[in-house]
Amino acid sequence: xxxxxxxxxxxxxxxxxxxxxxxxxxxxxxxxxxxxxxxxxxxxxxxxxxxxxxxxxxxxxxxxxxxxxxxxxxxxxxxxxxxxxxxxxxxxxxxxxxxxxxxxxxxxxxxxxxxxxxxxxxxxxxxxxxxxxxxxxxxxxxxxxxxxxxxxxxxxxxxxxxxxxxxxxxxxxxxx
Numbered sequence: 145x146x147x148x149x150x151x152x153x154x155x156x157x158x159x160x161x162x163x164x165x166x167x168x169x170x171x172x173x174x175x176x177x178x179x180x181x182x183x184x185x186x187x188x189x190x191x192x193x194x195x196x197x198x199x200x201x202x203x204x205x206x207x208x209x210x211x212x213x214x215x216x217x218x219x220x221x222x223x224x225x226x227x228x229x230x231x232x233x234x235x236x237x238x239x240x241x242x243x244x245x246x247x248x249x250x251x252x253x254x255x256x257x258x259x260x261x262x263x264x265x266x267x268x269x270x271x272x273x274x275x276x277x278x279x280x281x282x283x284x285x286x287x288x289x290x291x292x293x294x295x296x297x298x299x300x301x302x303x304x305x306x307x308x309x310x311x312x313x314x315x316x317x318x319x320x
Contacts, residue, residue: 189233190233
């Protein structure tokens with residue numbers, strides 16, 4: 145049995161591949177991702193992305209921030225061998241909107257912003273608001289779980305190297 149630290153270091157690349165795959169899917173076939181969660185309307189890249197290139201002796205980190213930031217630098221970094229290590233996503237279900245960042249190394253969520261909940265007008269409302277907020281947090285976690293499960297299904301399939309990877313490589317090297 146592998147030591148936890150050894151296993152963590154050996155397989156942490158999967159999180160980086162996962163985030164790169166999510167970006168690829170959002171740009172190329174978002175409708176496929178939308179079917180993963182009931183009432184999911186859209187999933188988009190948010191205002192933050194970090195890429196790291198660990199292929200050379202010195203690690204290169206590229207951070208893209210801003211609401212209107214272009215992702216051209218990120219695509220160029222992918223062409224040079226970088227992987228996405230953090231990505232900010234916007235999730236829209238119905239008329240509600242979530243925003244959160246996924247860290248590839250640990251698949252942890254941070255900076256989670258959930259939709260507004262109803263006001264607390266009396267002591268009796270507190271339990272309902274707590275349950276509603278819990279549900280809203282779970283909705284974001286569920287989406288990430290569904291995305292990761294879909295990625296793993298594809299990653300371990302025979303089609304990964306023959307169908308998925310060529311599409312991703314073509315996307316990375318495409319102009320614009």
